[in-house]
Amino acid sequence: MNDYRIPVTVLTGFLGSCKTTLLNRILTEEHGRRIAVIENEYGEVGIDDALVYNSEEEVFEMNNGCICCTVRGDLIRILGTLLRRRETFDRIIIETTGLADPAPVAQTFFFDDELRSALRLDAIVTLVDARHILEHLDDARPEGVENEALEQVAFADRIVLNKTDLVTPTELERVRRRLLSINAMVEILPATRADADLGRILDVGAFDLDRVLESEPGFLMDLEHEHDATVTSVGIERRGVVDGDRLQVWLTDLLRERGVDLFRSKGILDVDALPRPYVFQGVHMLLDAEDGRPWPEGQERLNRLVFIGRNLDRAELEAGFDACLARVVA
Known part of the structure; x- marks a missing residue:
């Protein structure tokens, strides 16, 4: 007290x-x-x-x-x-x-x-x-x-x-x-x-x-610790409008094929025909999506995705998402 x-x-x-x-x-x-x-x-x-x-x-x-x-x-x-x-x-x-x-x-x-x-x-x-x-x-x-x-x-x-x-x-x-x-x-x-x-x-x-x-008697000792080096993060940022149908096919295939090693996936995307951001969050093979808060006025609509998992292939993930872009904004 x-x-x-x-x-x-x-x-x-x-x-x-x-x-x-x-x-x-x-x-x-x-x-x-x-x-x-x-x-x-x-x-x-x-x-x-x-x-x-x-x-x-x-x-x-x-x-x-x-x-x-x-x-x-x-x-x-x-x-x-x-x-x-x-x-x-x-x-x-x-x-x-x-x-x-x-x-x-x-x-x-x-x-x-x-x-x-x-x-x-x-x-x-x-x-x-x-x-x-x-x-x-x-x-x-x-x-x-x-x-x-x-x-x-x-x-x-x-x-x-x-x-x-x-x-x-x-x-x-x-x-x-x-x-x-x-x-x-x-x-x-x-x-x-x-x-x-x-x-x-x-x-x-x-x-x-x-x-x-x-x-844990050694708790107050400042000991080094090591993370699993096979677990990495891949972040993707892209301008452009996303084709919703292509996105669903890509995410479905990705989670089915790599879901065991994909601990976490999340993204905020500018999907065609949607007035608000498309927000998805995944854990292994489970995926949940919802409308996000309105895009901030006057700010660029930037697509942002993050994948965290084991033995991720950055080039493969980037190519997969790039194929979902309906058009690119210069």
């Missing part, structure tokens, strides 16, 4: 678990909190900025790298900038890329004296895709290469077990037991479209350093 430091929530979870969906719920619900958001995307083309709803909150983007390693210094600099204007917000939410290990992110709040005195790590909230989590947990990795999905579950203070509508009750119980076998003390919140009770996620004071040190 006497801790006046700013609470920080780390929102993590493997690719396609709906972290941005939960973030949008937090930003749009009437809860009276003033929130600063730090977003991290993996890849050279950013998509999530257009998927986050307009709000009064400040949103800082960190692209082209993973927050737990290559752009960790950027996180420290952004947090330092925020502290110089701390009267404009009450709390901070950090949304990590789906390939992030949350441990190095959490370490940030204990290594730096300024951050430790001004910020309090409130909770690590991990979203889990009930349909796909077991295959990600069982994904064999080379020696010394971390399984990020496993680390995200292990370090969670709260798990939002999402997409429960896509599995049977038996499958859901199997997933729940597996999660508890990794993290026996975690609170699991079932959800369908990330519709968990925000009161169980924000300002819960759930992060316990002593508990973490008990299970």
Whole structure:
């Protein structure tokens, strides 16, 4: 009750678990909190900025790298900038890329004296895709290469077990037991479209350093970690109008043939005959599409796509999408 430091929530979870969906719920619900958001995307083309709803909150983007390693210094600099204007917000939410290990992110709040005195790590909230989590947990990795999905579950203070509508009750119980076998003390919140009770996620004071040190004695050691080098990101940006029929055929074939290795796909496209952006998001072979927010007036309608997966062929993906363009705008 006497801790006046700013609470920080780390929102993590493997690719396609709906972290941005939960973030949008937090930003749009009437809860009276003033929130600063730090977003991290993996890849050279950013998509999530257009998927986050307009709000009064400040949103800082960190692209082209993973927050737990290559752009960790950027996180420290952004947090330092925020502290110089701390009267404009009450709390901070950090949304990590789906390939992030949350441990190095959490370490940030204990290594730096300024951050430790001004910020309090409130909770690590991990979203889990009930349909796909077991295959990600069982994904064999080379020696010394971390399984990020496993680390995200292990370090969670709260798990939002999402997409429960896509599995049977038996499958859901199997997933729940597996999660508890990794993290026996975690609170699991079932959800369908990330519709968990925000009161169980924000300002819960759930992060316990002593508990973490008990299970991970080397937590405060700044150890190097290695990602799976076969998992890469391919970003595509193109001007032009997309032929909707060609797009559907291409995406259908792509997901059918490469869906096992395609962890995440998403795009914001200018499709012919559609007045608003065509937004698609895929996880392995599952694809969901909807109308996006209206195109900003006076700004170029740029097609943006991102694919994250194993052994991706950039030239093949670019050629496949280029064939979907009905006409190119100079």
